[in-house]
Amino acid sequence: MKRFIAGAIFATVLAGTGFAHANTVATGKALYMAHCSGCHRANGAGGVHFGKAVSANLRAPGLETTYHHSTKLLVRAILDARDEDGDRLDQPMPAWKGRLTKVQALDIIAYLKTLHS
Ligand code: HEC
Numbered sequence: 423m424k425r426f427i428a429g430a431i432f433a434t435v436l437a438g439t440g441f442a443h444a445n446t447v448a449t450g451k452a453l454y455m456a457h458c459s460g461c462h463r464a465n466g467a468g469g470v471h472f473g474k475a476v477s478a479n480l481r482a483p484g485l486e487t488t489y490h491h492s493t494k495l496l497v498r499a500i501l502d503a504r505d506e507d508g509d510r511l512d513q514p515m516p517a518w519k520g521r522l523t524k525v526q527a528l529d530i531i532a533y534l535k536t537l538h539s
Contacts, residue, residue, distance in 0.1 A: 443532070450533030453526055461514070466537040475512035481539040493531060500527045 455464070461477045462468045468477040479485070489495040489506050498504050501524065503517035518527065 446529050446532045447536055449526075450529035450531070453522070453530050454533050457518070457522070458530070466534060467539070472514050475514070477515070479539060480534050481537040482535050484539055485534060493528070496531050497524060497527045500530065 454466075458480070461470055461472075462480050463470065463477075466480040468479040470477040485496070489499065495506055499506075499511065501517065501519040501522065503511045503515050505511050522530075
């Protein structure tokens with residue numbers, strides 16, 4: 423228990439220094455490479471055809487603009503496969519709820535913001 427509290431305090435201190443951000447991006451990159459790069463390409467450019475659907479370009483600033491710079495809408499796009507208007511994104515984009523947590527979706531978004539077209 424003591425160790426847990428020490429860890430929590432350490433994490434809080436790190437969060438204030440910017441280390442936590444770098445950590446988030448690294449985690450997001452690992453998650454992206456494992457789950458998303460197969461369809462959206464390693465560089466996030468997308469453009470892979472699946473029948474009539476084409477995987478989206480996930481690089482900044484285009485993606486953020488599409489979702490009105492709303493992190494909430496971006497999280498929904500990843501977890502619920504809903505576009506900016508709330509409609510179902512085209513298959514085969516999966517809804518990641520149940521396979522990724524909200525925190526993991528946020529890590530991926532932090533990573534996507536480091537990719538620029
Ligand atoms: C099986 C292929 C596939 C996988 C795996 C996949 N995607 Fe997609 N994704 C797509 C396709 C196809 C679209 C385009 C859907 C559309 O245009 O309606 C898309 C669309 C999106 C969009 C919407 C972008 C926009 O411009 O509206 C986001 C965000 C997204 N994907 C994020 C992810 C993330 C993050 C992962 C990994 C956790 C992931 N995708 C994994 C196929 C995939």
